Amino acid sequence: MNKSESPRSPRRILFVCLGNICRSPAAEGVFRDIVERQGNPQEWTIDSAGTGGYHVGDLPDNRMRIHARRRGYELTHHARKVTESDFDDFDLIIGMDNSNVANLRRLAPSPEAEKKVVPMADFIGKAMRYDYVPDPYYEGAEGFELVLDLLEDGCQNLYNTLQTLP
Numbered sequence: 735m736n737k738s739e740s741p742r743s744p745r746r747i748l749f750v751c752l753g754n755i756c757r758s759p760a761a762e763g764v765f766r767d768i769v770e771r772q773g774n775p776q777e778w779t780i781d782s783a784g785t786g787g788y789h790v791g792d793l794p795d796n797r798m799r800i801h802a803r804r805r806g807y808e809l810t811h812h813a814r815k816v817t818e819s820d821f822d823d824f825d826l827i828i829g830m831d832n833s834n835v836a837n838l839r840r841l842a843p844s845p846e847a848e849k850k851v852v853p854m855a856d857f858i859g860k861a862m863r864y865d866y867v868p869d870p871y872y873e874g875a876e877g878f879e880l881v882l883d884l885l886e887d888g889c890q891n892l893y894n895t896l897q898t899l900p
C-alpha cells in the first residue's frame with residue numbers, strides 16, 4: 735500500500751450461499767435496502783453468488799421472492815457462481831453457513847484473499863439463537879421466514895459495524 739493511502743472501510747460486499755437462489759440473493763436484497771434507506775448507495779457494491787452452479791442464470795426461488803416481497807424486498811438477482819476474481823473485486827465475502835465458508839476458503843487464491851471470507855453468523859445477534867443461516871430449500875414457509883429474520887438482524891449489525899470503521 736502506498737504511504738498516502740489509508741485502509742478504507744469495506745464497501746464491496748459479496749454474499750454467498752450454495753445455490754445463489756435463496757439465502758444470498760435475499761441477503762443482497764436486505765443489505766441493499768438498508769444501504770438505500772440509511773446510507774449512500776453510490777459508495778457500495780453489493781452482490782451475491784453461489785459456490786454451486788446448478789441454478790446459474792435463474793432468478794431467486796419463487797418462495798424466497800414471495801416471502802421477501804411481503805417484507806418489501808424485490809429480489810431480481812440472476813444466479814451466478816463465485817469466481818476467483820471475486821476475491822479481487824470484493825472486500826468482504828460473507829458465507830451463509832459453515833459449508834459455504836469452508837468452500838470459499840478453499841477457493842481463495844491467496845492467504846490475503848482468504849481473510850476476506852467471514853461467516854454471516856459473525857453479525858447475527860446472540861438472541862437469534864442461530865450460528866448459521868440454514869438452507870430453506872427443502873423447508874416450508876417457516877424456513878424462508880427464518881432466513882429473512884436472521885438476515886434482517888445480521889445485515890443491520892453488519893451495516894452498523896462497517897459504519898464504525900474509519
Ligand code: 4NP
Pocket residue numbers: 751752753754755756757758788869870871
Ligand atoms: P441457497 O439454497 O443455497 O440458499 O440458494 C439452495 C438452493 C438450491 C439448492 C440447494 C440450496 N439445490 O441443491 O439445488
